[in-house]
Structure formats: C-alpha cells, structure tokens
Amino acid sequence: MDIISNFFSFLNDQLLKMNWLYEIVKLMVEKVFGLSISDRLGGSIHFFIYDTIKIFILLSVLIFIISYIQSYYPPERTKKILGNIKGIKGNILGALLGTITPFCSCSSIPIFIGFTSAGLPLGITFSFLISSPLVDLASLMILASFFGPKIAIAYVVVGLVLAVIGGTMIDKLGLEKYVQGYVREIENVDAEIIEMTRHERIAYSKEQVRDIFKRVWIYVLIGVGIGAAIHNLIPKTVVESVIGSKNPFAVLLATVIGIPMYADIFGTLPIAEALFGKGVGIGTVLSFMMAVTALSLPSIIMLSKVVKTKLLVIFVGIVSVGIIIIGYLFNAFSYIFI
Numbered sequence: 001m002d003i004i005s006n007f008f009s010f011l012n013d014q015l016l017k018m019n020w021l022y023e024i025v026k027l028m029v030e031k032v033f034g035l036s037i038s039d040r041l042g043g044s045i046h047f048f049i050y051d052t053i054k055i056f057i058l059l060s061v062l063i064f065i066i067s068y069i070q071s072y073y074p075p076e077r078t079k080k081i082l083g084n085i086k087g088i089k090g091n092i093l094g095a096l097l098g099t100i101t102p103f104c105s106c107s108s109i110p111i112f113i114g115f116t117s118a119g120l121p122l123g124i125t126f127s128f129l130i131s132s133p134l135v136d137l138a139s140l141m142i143l144a145s146f147f148g149p150k151i152a153i154a155y156v157v158v159g160l161v162l163a164v165i166g167g168t169m170i171d172k173l174g175l176e177k178y179v180q181g182y183v184r185e186i187e188n189v190d191a192e193i194i195e196m197t198r199h200e201r202i203a204y205s206k207e208q209v210r211d212i213f214k215r216v217w218i219y220v221l222i223g224v225g226i227g228a229a230i231h232n233l234i235p236k237t238v239v240e241s242v243i244g245s246k247n248p249f250a251v252l253l254a255t256v257i258g259i260p261m262y263a264d265i266f267g268t269l270p271i272a273e274a275l276f277g278k279g280v281g282i283g284t285v286l287s288f289m290m291a292v293t294a295l296s297l298p299s300i301i302m303l304s305k306v307v308k309t310k311l312l313v314i315f316v317g318i319v320s321v322g323i324i325i326i327g328y329l330f331n332a333f334s335y336i337f338i
Helices: 002-016 019-032 040-070 075-083 087-098 105-117 122-134 137-147 149-172 181-185 198-232 236-243 250-258 265-277 282-294 297-304 309-332
Strands: none
Touching (some): 019 040, 040 137, 040 198, 040 265, 105 122, 122 149, 122 282, 137 149, 137 265, 149 282, 236 250, 250 282, 250 309, 282 309, 297 309
C-alpha cells in the first residue's frame, strides 16, 4: 500500500506540481539574478517564471488531450444528444458536456446561440453555458497541481452541481420568451457529422492548442504577475484584513471583485494560489475564481445581446448566489479539504 501511495505522490509532485521545474527555476534565480527566493524580489521572480512555465506546459498538454476527446463530440453531435433528453437528465448531460469544451465564458456563447436556435430546452443550454467556462478536465488537473486532488475534485463537483441547479431553475421559471427573437429565427441547418481520421484528430488538437494559447497567454501572464505581487510584495496582514477569514463578507467581496474581471481559469489560478498562500480561506479563493470564469463582464455584455434583461438578471443572480453559497460552505468545511 505504501508503495502505491508513494508512486502516486511521486507522480503528483513531478508531473502536476513539477517540483523538478521549481528547483531548476530556483537555481536560475540564484545563479543568474544572484537573488534568494526567500527575499521579496527573488521570490517574486521565482513565482513568475515557475508558475508561467508550469501553466503553459500543463495548458498545452491538457488542451491537446481534451481537444482530441472533444473531436468526437462536434456541436452537431452534441445537439443531437441533448435534443433527445429532457428534464433534469438533460441538465446533467448539458453540464457534463460542458466539461469537455475548453472554452472561456465568451467563447461558450456562440455555442449557446446554436443550441438555442436548434430548439434545445433553455435550461439545458444554460447548464452548458455555466459549466463550459467553469469546469473542464484541464481545470481539474491544473487545480490539482496547485491545491491538491481533494480541492480540485470538490471544485469540479460543486461547479457541475451549480450548472445543473442553475439550468433547472431557469427551465422551471419558463423564461423562453426572454430570449431575443432573432436567436429563435436563426436558420438551423443540421450539418453532416464528418468522422475524422486519427491524423485529422491530432491536427485538430494541435490547432486547438495554438488557438487557445493565443487567446489566453496574455491573461496567464497578467494573472501570474498579480499573483507574484500578492505572494511576495503585499503584506499578509493587508490581504487578511480585506478578504481574510476574520472578515464575514470576504466571500461576497471576492465574488463582486471577480465579476468585472475577464480571464479563464488558467489566468486566475496564480492569483488564487497567492491569495491562498496569504491565508485567505479556500472558499473565498474558489468564489473569486468562479466569479471570474463564469460571470466575467465581457461575457455578460455579450449575453445581453442574446437574451433580454430579465433573463440576464436572473441568470447572473442565480449563479452569483450559488457561488457565494459555495464559498461559505467551503470555508466552513475547509478542514475536510486541507
């Protein structure tokens, strides 16, 4: 048993956390910059280089794998699958299918329009819309590399639960009339599903890696930069006074701060890591991440062109309240995960 435990611990340390990379960057900071990572400046430089390289490596490998899987489920096939299932089962399936689409919140909206114009139940399309940017297989692996498998799995589970509950509530409220009329009028053409060869799937996966890399690299650098500043330059007392465990409004504040920002999970993780390192509660950290990824201001603006104000407000309200509840629950039961 100890051998198996040590083996998985080794895989986690070397493949996900990349301790080997940590040591290489540490040596580089000491030899090239002549700084110690225990100093503020040296620690910030180490944090920036190490996290940037680690995220880009994980991002490239995981997006390739996920895109290869996703090549078996093009939008046309997904619409056919979802179109045959109604009710809560449809919401669950919509949320689960969202996990194999490595999209940010803005990228998910065109798929949402396609599903809606195809006549899929509104609740199912919203379950997909919530799940797609919030939870995916890449986020599970990268979260595990930063916070460990318990928190990563719990994050994915509560994200899926939020997507299912959110979609189900919207479905029960009967809000179809609040979708903009032009969306329903879009001609829905069932394109023929073309099976790819293995070579074509590999080419598609490589293209997805390049495309997503181009879209997120700047947000990763910004996120790592902010994370490095929080981790080594901003005093712990300052962070704790604003969103620390002693502030009963920390989760609410983190959610409100996260909504106007625009990034995907890859850009928010370094910030979350730094906040967690400063003693911020795990629930507060996850609420911030969820707000940024699921309710970014640009995605809300884009969605406002697709649905009417009442439906938009209800969607944002349901997801925001869900994120806040999740945050407080994680903080209350943090001893289970840490």
